[in-house]
Amino acid sequence: MFRRRWMLTLVLRALVYRRGRTVLLLAVLAMASSLVAALGIVSDSMGRRVAEEIGKYGANLVVMPPDARIEVGSGGLNFGAIREPSYLDQQRVTDALTGSGLRAERSLHLRGLLHWRDADIMAEGVNFPEIRRLFPWWQLRGAWPQAGEALVGVDLAARFGLQPGDLLELAGASRHLRTRVSGIVTSGGEEDALLFLELPELQTALGLENRVSLVRLLVTVGRDRPSDAAAALQPLLTGATVREVRQVARTSENLLAKVKLLMSLVTAVVLVCAGSSVAGTMSTTVLERGREIGLMKAMGAGRWEVLLIFFGESLLLGVSGGVAGYLAGIGIAQFVTRTIFAAPAGVIPVFAVASVGVSVMIAIMGSVGPMMAVFRLDPVISLRGE
Amino acid sequence: VLLRIVKNSIRRRPRPLLLVLLSVIMGSSVATAFLGINGDLSRRMSLELRSYGANILVEPIAADQGGLLNAADLPRIKSIFWRHNITGFAPYLFGVADLAAGTKKERGVVTGTWFGRELAVEGEETTIQGVRVIAPWWEIAGRWPETPDEAIVGATLAARLGIGAGAELTATALQESRRFRVVGVVTTGGYEEEQVFAPLATVQSLLRTEGKVSRVLVSALTVPADDFGRKDPATMGRDEYEKWYCTAYVTSVAKNLEEVMAGSRAKPVWQIASAEGGLLRKLNGLMLLLTVLALGASATAVSSSLMASMAQRCPEIALMKAVGADRLQIIAIFMGEILILSAVGGVLGYLVGDRLTLIISRMVFDATIISPFWLFPTAILAALAVAVAGSVVPVRRALAIEPVRVLRG
Numbered sequence: 097m098f099r100r101r102w103m104l105t106l107v108l109r110a111l112v113y114r115r116g117r118t119v120l121l122l123a124v125l126a127m128a129s130s131l132v133a134a135l136g137i138v139s140d141s142m143g144r145r146v147a148e149e150i151g152k153y154g155a156n157l158v159v160m161p162p163d164a165r166i167e168v169g170s171g172g173l174n175f176g177a178i179r180e181p182s183y184l185d186q187q188r189v190t191d192a193l194t195g196s197g198l199r200a201e202r203s204l205h206l207r208g209l210l211h212w213r214d215a216d217i218m219a220e221g222v223n224f225p226e227i228r229r230l231f232p233w234w235q236l237r238g239a240w241p242q243a244g245e246a247l248v249g250v251d252l253a254a255r256f257g258l259q260p261g262d263l264l265e266l267a268g269a270s271r272h273l274r275t276r277v278s279g280i281v282t283s284g285g286e287e288d289a290l291l292f293l294e295l296p297e298l299q300t301a302l303g304l305e306n307r308v309s310l311v312r313l314l315v316t317v318g319r320d321r322p323s324d325a326a327a328a329l330q331p332l333l334t335g336a337t338v339r340e341v342r343q344v345a346r347t348s349e350n351l352l353a354k355v356k357l358l359m360s361l362v363t364a365v366v367l368v369c370a371g372s373s374v375a376g377t378m379s380t381t382v383l384e385r386g387r388e389i390g391l392m393k394a395m396g397a398g399r400w401e402v403l404l405i406f407f408g409e410s411l412l413l414g415v416s417g418g419v420a421g422y423l424a425g426i427g428i429a430q431f432v433t434r435t436i437f438a439a440p441a442g443v444i445p446v447f448a449v450a451s452v453g454v455s456v457m458i459a460i461m462g463s464v465g466p467m468m469a470v471f472r473l474d475p476v477i478s479l480r481g482e
Numbered sequence: 483v484l485l486r487i488v489k490n491s492i493r494r495r496p497r498p499l500l501l502v503l504l505s506v507i508m509g510s511s512v513a514t515a516f517l518g519i520n521g522d523l524s525r526r527m528s529l530e531l532r533s534y535g536a537n538i539l540v541e542p543i544a545a546d547q548g549g550l551l552n553a554a555d556l557p558r559i560k561s562i563f564w565r566h567n568i569t570g571f572a573p574y575l576f577g578v579a580d581l582a583a584g585t586k587k588e589r590g591v592v593t594g595t596w597f598g599r600e601l602a603v604e605g606e607e608t609t610i611q612g613v614r615v616i617a618p619w620w621e622i623a624g625r626w627p628e629t630p631d632e633a634i635v636g637a638t639l640a641a642r643l644g645i646g647a648g649a650e651l652t653a654t655a656l657q658e659s660r661r662f663r664v665v666g667v668v669t670t671g672g673y674e675e676e677q678v679f680a681p682l683a684t685v686q687s688l689l690r691t692e693g694k695v696s697r698v699l700v701s702a703l704t705v706p707a708d709d710f711g712r713k714d715p716a717t718m719g720r721d722e723y724e725k726w727y728c729t730a731y732v733t734s735v736a737k738n739l740e741e742v743m744a745g746s747r748a749k750p751v752w753q754i755a756s757a758e759g760g761l762l763r764k765l766n767g768l769m770l771l772l773t774v775l776a777l778g779a780s781a782t783a784v785s786s787s788l789m790a791s792m793a794q795r796c797p798e799i800a801l802m803k804a805v806g807a808d809r810l811q812i813i814a815i816f817m818g819e820i821l822i823l824s825a826v827g828g829v830l831g832y833l834v835g836d837r838l839t840l841i842i843s844r845m846v847f848d849a850t851i852i853s854p855f856w857l858f859p860t861a862i863l864a865a866l867a868v869a870v871a872g873s874v875v876p877v878r879r880a881l882a883i884e885p886v887r888v889l890r891g
Contacts, residue, residue: 117790124786131779135772142768149764152757153534158671233752284539284751341671342619347534354530355765358846362516365838366776369512373505373783380501380790428775436767 107408117381118413121459124374125417126424128458129451131370133425136447138432139359145437146355147317147348152232155203155312156322156345159189159329162337181207183307184336192332193311198325201314203230204295208302211267217252219266219291221298221308230314234287238279245278247292253280264291268301317348371458378410378462406463414459418452425451485818499823505787506827507834509780510865514835514857516773519842521857524766526847528703531761532569533618536699537754538736540746550575550694551746553682558742559700560603563727564735567703570615572596573695575685579655581678583643590639591677592653594685594695597626613679616701620674623647624666630684633662636675640667653678653688660688700739700748704732706759784865785872788820800885809881816877820869828865832858 112118161182186204193202203226209216224240224247238260241247248258258264258277266273275297281287299305315325322345326338340346392402425447430440542549551573559571575594580587596612603609614626624647627633633651640646651662662680669675686692705711711731715723727734732755736748802812843849 120786120789124783127779127782127786131775134775138768138772145764146761149757149761152760154753154757231753233756235752283753284749284755285753288749339671342621343535343617343670343672345671346619350533351530354846358842361842361845362519362772362776365515365842366512366779369508370779370783373508373780373787376501376505377783377787377790380787432768432771432775435771436764 104408107405107412121378121381121413122417122420124377125413125455125459126421128367128370128374129418129421129455130424130428131366131421132454133422133447133451134428134432135363135366136450137425137429137444139356139363140444141429141433141437141439142359143352143356145433145439147352150317150348150352151201151314153344153348154233155201155230155314156317156341156348157200157313157315157326157329158339158341159184159311159313159333159336160309160339162335181309183304183309184311186306186308189308189311189333189336192329193313196329196332198313198315198320198329200316200325201226201229203227203312204308205310205312206295206298206302206304206307207309208268208298208304210273210291210298210301212264213256215256217266217291218289219293219298221293221295223295224292227292230312231283231287233283235282236279237282238277241278241292241294243294244275244297246275246294247279247281248277249288249290249292250280250282251288252291253277266301268298268303270303271301273297273301317345317352321349367454371454375458375462378459381463403464407460410459410463411456414456415452417459418455419448421455422448422451499791499819502787502791503823503827505784506824506865506869507831509784509868510828510831510861511833511835511838512776512780513864514832514861515838515842516776517857517860518835518839520769520773522843523769524762525703526843526849527765528758528762529569530847531758532616532701532703534754534758535619535751536571536616536701537704537732537751537758538700538702538739538748539751540698540700540736540739540743540748541696543745543747549745550691550696551698551743553686553693553695555743556695556698557601557603559698559739560601560606560609562738562742564702564730564738565606567730567735569701569703570609571611571698571700572613572616573682573698575682575689575691575694576696577655577685577689577691579653579678579688581639581643582652582654583645583649586643588639588643592655592685592688593677593679594682594689595679596682597679616699617670619670621669622666623669624664627665627679627681630681631660631662632665633678633680634666634668635664635679636677637667637669638675639677640664651678653680655689658688658690660684698743698746700735702732702735703730704735704755704758705730706763707731707733707756781868781872784868788869788872789876799880799883803883804885812881813877816873816880817870820873821866824865824869825862827869828862831865832861835861 161184163182183206190204193200204221204223206221208219208221210219211217227234228240236247238247246264252258258280260277260279262277264273264275264277266275273293275293281292293301295308299307313325315322322340326340329338389402392405426443433439540551542551553573556571556573559565559568562568572595577592577594578589579592581590581592582588598610598612598614601609601611613620622634624634635643635645635651643651645651645664647664647666649664651664653660653662660680662678662684668679680688682695686694710726711729711733713722713726715726715733715737718726727737732750736750739748740746799812802815807815840850
């Protein structure tokens with residue numbers, strides 16, 4: 097008991113006595129472990145943020161009637177309806193999506209022709225809040241529609257000379273419809289030639305209550321694979337097909353995998369370099385203590401006791417360096433994610449364990465390893481001074 | 483004498499100096515690798531993002547009235563001001579035709595395009611252009627068409643016609659008729675699945691629109707749109723317009739394309755273009771911050787290991803002082819040692835870092851990133867600077883040593 101307390105005193109006194117060295121070692125250990133924490137937290141939250149960013153490419157799944165055709169291309173290329181349009185039951189699809197437990201953004205679409213001034217206009221019924229989430233690339237001149245208002249694609253607007261504020265009297269298959277143009281949308285895609293109305297308004301005008309032609313889904317990449325989600329949804333949606341939009345889905349998966357690989361390689365390189373350099377520093381400070389070890393041995397300390405003293409010292413250094421490093425690492429990670437992604441990084445407790453662990457490991461590797469070499473020294477030689 | 487002391491000190495005490503050397507090497511290799519990757523990362527990433535597909539659509543001004551573009555203008559796409567930013571393009575010609583396979587008949591869309599065609603432009607390297615370049619997400623069951631009478635069919639259309647690779651397909655439009663051998667079935671999840679794709683020239687003769695195309699999809703490397711890039715070029719003054727034209731915004735590249743394709747208008751595909759800008763900005767920012775972090779970390783590691791090795795040498799310094807060395811001589815000895823170490827470490831670190839850059843770029847991008855040449859002197863200078871900065875404190879401590887106290891033991 098006495099012996100143990102004596103040893104503890106020895107460790108603490110050794111640390112306090114060589115204050116400069118202790119601070120130096122603490123600093124480098126804290127630096128290494130703050131790198132672990134910061135890189136870990138950043139790459140973890142980056143996976144999610146990049147996935148979010150990739151979500152801005154739009155929907156990666158489509159649900160449509162099995163016999164429906166996907167419209168050919170965009171802008172101006174209209175080959176007319178080659179077959180009768182077919183629809184999905186809105187209630188059944190939304191129920192199935194809710195029941196599936198899949199977490200995905202969705203938007204419902206209904207296409208139909210409306211008649212205006214001797215011309216047929218292709219109109220799409222949508223839910224505008226959903227559109228704003230799933231189609232973030234739409235460039236809008238004017239305002240998003242309120243109730244009873246509509247958006248016009250830029251090509252359509254140019255064809256009929258429409259401006260925001262204009263009133264439209266449209267004739268649907270079952271009912272007339274009055275709406276006001278609130279904005280003009282540019283997307284560079286097929287949207288440029290469409291008229292966008294609130295879904296219920298178009299449904300009543302066309303006499304297609306509770307019908308939709310298409311549902312677009314955005315499954316968050318990185319959490320679920322779009323192809324797996326499609327396979328899981330298909331059995332729930334009888335009378336519909338679920339397709340993966342490969343342009344978005346596959347490319348996103350590849351991109352995310354690459355970003356993650358880059359991040360982990362970078363982390364590994366930095367950690368190995370910083371770690372070995374820190375371990376080197378530690379071992380330098382141990383090597384200079386040959387004389388101390390010699391003295392201990394000469395006074396009758398066994399190998400184990402000497403080892404224990406040094407082990408205790410590096411454990412203490414490692415733990416405190418690790419804790420300090422974790423705190424610093426959280427700060428760095430917060431700074432990085434705030435600057436780049438404008439969102440706070442989650443505090444992930446796992447990395448506290450990781451950074452303390454790495455710090456302790458480096459400290460022990462750097463001090464106990466070289467001590468094995470010191471042990472082989474004869475106390476007589478090391479005390480003599482060389 | 484100074485030189486000899488430095489030389490002997492390196493030879494006699496290899497171990498601590500070796501550790502310092504190691505950390506200098508590590509530090510400068512991390513720095514080299516990061517700067518090397520960072521320099522090329524944004525280009526690599528934007529090339530990577532090009533696999534999302536074309537970001538500019540070129541179509542006839544009067545698309546509604548069935549206007550068409552001239553196929554003869556296509557090679558001029560690779561001769562525009564921004565030609566080096568064009569990573570690929572593919573022309574399309576659409577037409578409705580009656581398709582017949584065996585007993586089944588269907589009215590569908592026949593599309594003529596380039597699949598992967600060598601394009602030689604005077605004064606430029608020969609490049610491969612076509613769908614294979616700009617749409618890497620197409621999944622082909624079978625193979626791509628090679629001869630003029632081969633075609634690939636979209637998956638849903640193929641299912642309705644009940645055909646697969648190896649089948650025969652007849653397309654009839656107006657008076658013309660062509661037989662195609664189906665060599666592949668394409669899955670994309672988009673409207674491509676409803677079409678038959680055949681070589682452009684064949685479809686041109688089928689539809690009797692020789693030398694015409696309906697639209698061109700262009701994949702171009704662009705810079706993210708900033709506030710200036712979002713301005714309407716029509717409202718710009720002359721100087722502003724010039725600056726806008728000479729920045730690779732997606733809108734200015736589109737304008738450039740419009741000028742070479744007669745009777746066309748070019749529209750950015752905002753789904754692709756706007757998401758790309760945001761993603762690129764963030765990835766670049768992230769990499770930059772990581773580089774700063776890594777550089778800072780390696781600098782601390784190097785200077786701390788220097789400090790540790792200096793602290794060890796108190797008795798040596800005290801002895802030197804006792805035998806009459808003045809401050810300058812001590813500084814010269816230490817600095818000499820450090821300079822030699824860091825020069826050697828810098829060179830070795832550069833070599834290691836260069837390898838690291840190569841390995842990382844191979845693994846992540848399947849491409850070789852060549853570290854720019856300026857990195858070599860930079861790496862060595864950085865190693866020197868860090869080593870000298872890291873040794874200021876220990877050298878000053880060494881100068882403050884009182885020989886009497888240290889030598890007493």
